[in-house]
Amino acid sequence: MAGEKKTFPPLRLAFVVQRYGEEVNGGAEYHCRLVAEHLAKHHRVEVLTSCAKDYITWHNELPADLSVVNGIPVRRFRVKRPRDTERFGRISQEVFRAPHREQDELRWLEEQGPYSPRLVRYLRKNRDRYDYFIFFSYRYYHSYHGVGALADRALLVPTAEKDEVVHLKIFKPFFLLPRAIVFNSIEERQMIWSVAESQELKGEVVGVGAEVPSRPSPEVFLRRHAIQDRYAIFIGRVDENKGCRQLFHFFRRYKEETGSALRLVLVGGKTMEILDHPAIYYAGFLSEEEKWSALAGAEFLIMPSELESLSMVTLEAWSLAKPVLANGLCDVLRGQCRRSNAGLYYTSYYEFREAVALLEEDRSLCEGLGRNGQRFYHDHYRWEVIEEKYNRLLEMLMNEDRAASAVRAPAPPGFFDRWRQRTS
């Protein structure tokens, strides 16, 4: 499968995403950047995005022009108005907690931001400049209206989580629109099938690869941060929505009950207070290289988030043969752990305690899980595999388009043709 080569000419692809850039660290945005950079090897890729950097305010922080990021042309469009948090909160209450109309949901979409009608206008006007448009994140204004305007050329990477947004009425017909959907996981596909009430949606479970360094050295990280004990690691935004509060309490209780010497290292930005405990160490936001070093030195990765469409950091851990302890309430993570046989999961403190103890004590289990993870990553998430899946999907759409244009009836004769026919 991965060995198959692309046999069709390069296409003009537009990636449409809410934010873009090396400094933007959101999951879907990073996912988009990686896919765009890898598909640029095969196609002519351009990115269409907003001028925003902050996903809460959507303030215009970057210039609205054409720039280049890692060799990819990026066209930015201004956000018409930043998010009014009070108004957004009010309409969210209305939409999620009270009877409402579809109009309210569309208003919610606008209020959520990034509200950039210019971007959508550009898409409408320049539809012929690109062969296909790949939209990232179903839940934003640009995707909803962009896919609506360019349904026959749109691919959607929904990055959908199991939250209440996906159940809004406007999204049921929306998921039927794009030519193909690039799912992140089997669970995500199942959820979207059930929302759209259709299993006929074209698409494939693809996901995303990781930029695995050839030799990450944990020593650098351990020396710099003066860590001597064995540690479990959490990588990502330290945020309540990521399940960090529960993780802190579980970990503290585990330490109190078992007297274990295990430490918890946190890597990433933070939006909440971190529990003050000698065994919990916050390393902060690290460079890619240092992040990989930290991961390489860990015993296992903890993924406490309940809402994930595909945890990239989980795949990164598996790529380094590190086992994962995931929140079992997240269908995607639980499914990935089961399919790969490379991670344990918990749904209560007791399961957390037993699983951590097992991973801490049983080295052969840890190594076996890690090996399985590495194999799973190699089979399904290597970049060659991901690129091949995207190319196969694009080729399928291209073949369909060609077949449709061949079948299409020739244009009826114009006035002069008819006049010529009559006179002859």
Place this chain on the structure above:
Amino acid sequence: MSTFSIKGSDIDVEAVMATIRARIEEKRKGLYTEEEVREIAEMKLDSVLDASQFNSDFVAAFRARNEQWNFTFGPETIYQSSRGFAGRLIRLARRLLNPVLKLFFNPGPIGGALERQADLNRYYVSLLHNMAVELTKMNLELTNLKARLRATGAKVEFQTSREKVLEDLTVSRDEATSGPEASVRRRARSGRRPWRRRRGGRENDEKRQAERKPNGGNSGGEKSG
């Protein structure tokens, strides 16, 4: 599309998870700590509070008719009027006069509080409904347990009386076997058992009697002759 399943080496995550659950169960067989009891109680309460678990049409219907029993209060409510076109003018006038109103008092917090109260009402309805559902389930379980208890009681009663009868029987048999005429009675009883007639009934008995007699046993002939 490739299916994502690897049965890697000899590790099966499901089996490991089953072991973990078994270990938890094993530990829970002992006494619970105060904290564990509290946590279990909380877990129970959580499940009661989670309306989605009951999948009840009642809640959905009740929520759908929210406006019939609950009041809706938004930032525009205080300006609204239900008098059609005139109402629109009134609303406009009220909005225009809002700054004047604000000179006397700030209606903002009142609106916020009422909005919150409407949310709370909705929440309490769900909560009460879920508690009612839980109570009903408990009642059903109680009724079921009562019925089972009654049946078990009847069985125990029957077994007790049977036991008593068997005890009496054993005592009487012991008395019978220990007496002086015991062997005579035993021999007499060995011919046939009084509580069970064999197939063939009286005819068989007569035949057996005849066999015991040395002359071939035509007792009837003797009697008649």
